[in-house]
Amino acid sequence: MELNDIIKPENKVYSEPKLLNRVHMHYCPGCSHGVVHKLVAQVIEEMGVAEKTVGISPVGCAVFAYNYIDVDWEEAPHGRATALATAVKRLWPENLVFTYQGDGDFSAIGTCESIHACNRGENIVIIFINNAIYGMTGGQMAPTTLLGQKTATCPYGRRPDLNGYPLAITPLLAQLDGTCYVTRQSVHTPANVRKAKAALRKAFENSINCKGTSVVEIVSACNTGWKLTPEKANKWMEENMFAKYPLGDLKDLKDGIQR
Amino acid sequence: MIRYGADGYFGYPITPQSEVLEKLEEEMPWETTGMVVLQAESEVAAINMVYGGAMTGKAVCTSTSSPGFSLMQEGVSYLAASEVPALLINVQRGGPGLGTIHASQADYFQACKGGGHGDYHMIVLAPSSVQEMADMVALGFDLAFKYRCVSMILADGTIGQLMEKVVLPEQRPRRTDDEIREQCPWAVNGRKGMRPSNVVTSLELDDDKMEENNWRFQACYREIEKNETRCELIDTDDCDYLITAFGTTARVAMKTMELARAEARGRQERQGHPVR
Numbered sequence: 368m369e370l371n372d373i374i375k376p377e378n379k380v381y382s383e384p385k386l387l388n389r390v391h392m393h394y395c396p397g398c399s400h401g402v403v404h405k406l407v408a409q410v411i412e413e414m415g416v417a418e419k420t421v422g423i424s425p426v427g428c429a430v431f432a433y434n435y436i437d438v439d440w441e442e443a444p445h446g447r448a449t450a451l452a453t454a455v456k457r458l459w460p461e462n463l464v465f466t467y468q469g470d471g472d473f474s475a476i477g478t479c480e481s482i483h484a485c486n487r488g489e490n491i492v493i494i495f496i497n498n499a500i501y502g503m504t505g506g507q508m509a510p511t512t513l514l515g516q517k518t519a520t521c522p523y524g525r526r527p528d529l530n531g532y533p534l535a536i537t538p539l540l541a542q543l544d545g546t547c548y549v550t551r552q553s554v555h556t557p558a559n560v561r562k563a564k565a566a567l568r569k570a571f572e573n574s575i576n577c578k579g580t581s582v583v584e585i586v587s588a589c590n591t592g593w594k595l596t597p598e599k600a601n602k603w604m605e606e607n608m609f610a611k612y613p614l615g616d617l618k619d620l621k622d623g624i625q626r
Numbered sequence: 627m628i629r630y631g632a633d634g635y636f637g638y639p640i641t642p643q644s645e646v647l648e649k650l651e652e653e654m655p656w657e658t659t660g661m662v663v664l665q666a667e668s669e670v671a672a673i674n675m676v677y678g679g680a681m682t683g684k685a686v687c688t689s690t691s692s693p694g695f696s697l698m699q700e701g702v703s704y705l706a707a708s709e710v711p712a713l714l715i716n717v718q719r720g721g722p723g724l725g726t727i728h729a730s731q732a733d734y735f736q737a738c739k740g741g742g743h744g745d746y747h748m749i750v751l752a753p754s755s756v757q758e759m760a761d762m763v764a765l766g767f768d769l770a771f772k773y774r775c776v777s778m779i780l781a782d783g784t785i786g787q788l789m790e791k792v793v794l795p796e797q798r799p800r801r802t803d804d805e806i807r808e809q810c811p812w813a814v815n816g817r818k819g820m821r822p823s824n825v826v827t828s829l830e831l832d833d834d835k836m837e838e839n840n841w842r843f844q845a846c847y848r849e850i851e852k853n854e855t856r857c858e859l860i861d862t863d864d865c866d867y868l869i870t871a872f873g874t875t876a877r878v879a880m881k882t883m884e885l886a887r888a889e890a891r892g893r894q895e896r897q898g899h900p901v902r
Contacts, residue, residue, distance in 0.1 A: 419816035423678070424827075433825040439814040441681045442827035443674070444704050450671040451678025455814075457662045458634055458684045459803070462816050480674070483667035 384408035386417060386437045393431060397597025399587035400429055402554040403467075403496065406564045408436050410571055411463070420463045421455050423448040427469035428502040446477025449484035452491040456574070463574050465492035470511040471501045474536040481536070488545030488624045490577040492570040495537070497612060498589035506592035510534035513607055518592070533611055537584045541617040544625070547579030549618040553586045555601040559614075569619075578623025586612050628655045630764045631798040632713075633684035634662040636675035640694045641727040642783040643717035647689075659800050669694040673701030673714075680710040681826040683806040683813030685767055689715035691783070692733050693724060695741075702776060703742030706843070707828035711770035713763065714748070714778040717786035729783030731873055737780045745840060747847045749777040749854065752872035756790040764795055771809075773850055784874040861887070 386408040394400045411420050417438050424432040426445035433440035443451045448466035456464040473481050473495050484491065500518055501507040507520040513533050515524040525533075541549040548570055552563035563585060570581035586608050590600035627635055627650070637647040647665060655661035662679075666672035672688050679686035690698065695716040705712050716737065720730035737750045749769050753759040759781060766777035801809065807818060814824045830836045860880060862868065871879035 417816075418818050418820060421682070421814055421816060430829065433827065437823050439816055439823050440825045440827075441678060441814050442825070442829055444677075444700055447670070447674035447677075447701075450666070450674035451681075453664070453671075454634060454636060454662075454675040454677075454679035454686065455682055457664065458679050458682055458686070459815055479667055480671050483671065 384412050386412045388435055388437050390434060392435060394428065395589075395591045397588060397590040397600060398428070398502075399498065399554050399585060399589075400496065402560060403494065403563070403585055403587075404432065404435050406554070406560070406567055407465075407467070407494070410564060410567045411436075411438060414463075414568070414571060414575075416463050416571070416575065419459075419461060420465075421452075421459070423452050423455070423464070423466040425466070425468040425472040426503075427472045429467050429469060429496065430503070432467050446472050446475070447480055448472065448477065449489070449491065449493060450480045452493075453484050453487070453489045456489055456491050460490070460577065461575075463492075463571055464490070465494060465571070465574065467494045468496070469502070470495070470497045470499065470509045474510045474534055478536070482540070482543070484545075485540045485580045485582065486543045486545045488547075488579045488626070490574050491580060492567075492574045493580065493582045494567070494570075495582060495584040496587050497584055497608075498587040498592065499533070499608060500589050500592040502589050502592050506589075506594075510536075511612075513611055516607075535612060537582060537612075538617055540580075540582050543580075545580050546582060546618060547620045547623045548573055548581040548616075549584075550582070550616045551584040551586060551612060551614050553604070553609075553614055555588060555604060566616075573623065576623070579620070580624075584612070586614065627687060627763055628653060628659055628661055629795050629797050630767055631659065631685065631800040632661055632687055632763075632767065633800060634664070634675075634679045634686040635688065636664050636666050636672045636679070636686065637688050637690065638666050638669045638672045638694060640669070640691045642719060642729075642786045643689050643691050643715070643781075645786075646715070659797075661800065669697040670701070673698035673705075676712050676714070677701050677705055677708075677710070680705060680712040681708065681813065682815040683810030685711070685713075685771070685801070687713035687715065687763075687767075689717065691717045691719045691786075692721050692730070693719075695733065695736070699736075699742035701742075702748070703740075703744050703746060704828045705776050706740075706742075706746035706748065707744060707839075708826050709774045709843075709846075710826060711767070711774055712776050713766045713770055714776060716778060716780055718780065718782045727783070729786075729874060731782055731875060733780070737778060746843060747850075749773070749775060749850060750780050751777065751856075752780045753785055754873055754876040756785065756788055756792045759785060760792050760794060764798075769850075769854060773846055775846060775850070780873070782873045 420438040499511045508518040573581045588600040650663045720726035751762045770777040869879045
């Protein structure tokens with residue numbers, strides 16, 4: 368049997384998303400960003416909305432997201448992505464507007480903008496990558512760093528008396544009247560990847576249909592920052608991260624928020 | 627702003643200019659011209675909303691007073707680095723610190739030298755009357771779009787609180803989305819017709835390219851200096867002394883000149899010199 372006989376459109380179950388640029392990503396092997404980027408590209412392509420999509424990239428490892436996903440992008444100052452997204456969506460209400468932010472960007476320096484955008488019920492999607500560490504600057508403590516977890520700025524492990532407690536911001540956001548969909552996903556197994564993709568699709572549809580703010584947290588591995596192999600990082604994430612940040616939907620208002 | 631056909635205003639209350647946001651909310655321009663008005667959670671959020679909106683090619687603005695403008699400086703630097711047009715208004719009050727709520731011109735250097743990090747400048751327009759304040763909205767926006775840079779109106783608390791007769795400009799229509807796409811091909815608002823994607827960023831890790839960017843910014847500022855330097859000259863033809871001033875101080879200076887000339891005229895008459 369020839370290769371062309373096997374690879375036919377009717378047999379095809381997967382192909383590279385056209386909206387994912389053919390460039391080398393700067394992400395470390397084992398990092399979750401690449402998988403999430405691919406899912407974002409896939410979902411935008413499947414929905415056929417690239418013509419009206421605006422992404423807002425953060426400061427952090429994903430600052431160069433605009434080099435990888437072939438849609439229009441704004442690059443935000445550190446933590447301010449949801450403020451930018453607020454204006455874009457209000458000025459272009461038919462657009463799909465999403466931010467892509469890490470835990471430092473979203474839940475430390477940007478906490479004020481994050482909470483208020485959600486509270487106003489801005490019709491945007493927030494993709495929140497929680498890997499419990501500052502990846503880009505070299506592995507410092509994040510608000511989401513677990514107790515006992517060692518980082519460059521808590522080298523003996525995070526202590527509550529010195530550093531306070533890990534911040535689970537997503538449940539806070541689920542309590543706000545402005546959020547319509549708040550979910551926590553991961554992309555470390557094929558099954559989780561599929562679930563995460565479905566969550567992104569739902570969130571993106573919410574933005575286009577102006578149903579309120581959608582927050583998709585992806586509990587992610589940073590094997591470099593955690594100083595583990597990719598495989599061990601996934602295992603550490605399952606054993607430690609999921610205990611503090613359990614996966615699943617926290618809120619899902621089918622008809623959107625009340626206005 | 628409404629009459630200019632602005633697309634969005636994002637602000638945060640601070641004395642002595644909260645009336646701008648209050649009046650815009652009262653006018654509800656979203657019902658008439660379609661202009662967006664939003665009270666942000668802070669000046670930091672407000673300037674970043676302006677930044678987000680400006681990158682899409684829309685005509686967006688904010689207003690604040692001195693401490694609020696200090697908070698905005700990071701965003702102003704990003705706006706300048708990204709070469710996107712926006713109009714900012716600082717109705718100055720006295721500082722430093724929380725300072726006073728009364729008028730001041732103490733933010734002169736912050737306005738004229740840049741204000742935030744990095745080497746950038748803004749177009750700075752300084753009104754000395756309510757009429758000029760009204761006229762400079764259109765001028766500021768037009769210059770910002772012409773040069774793809776940040777324009778600011780540097781007012782002061784006295785001008786901000788003054789009541790004077792004013793002739794308001796004609797209502798201009800807001801540009802349509804298609805007009806914006808045509809006028810601002812660089813703007814980030816979705817790949818209509820699947821055009822190549824647009825990215826607006828202030829980040830450039832290649833040192834040589836960053837240097838190129840800075841040369842381009844400086845060339846733009848020199849061009850603006852050459853074409854757009856403005857001042858009103860009053861009785862300068864025969865002057866022995868030249869007083870320069872802006873804002874409220876300009877009004878004081880004008881009166882001072884008037885009194886000085888009257889006094890000089892009286893002296894000349896007494897001494898039998900010809901009066902000019």
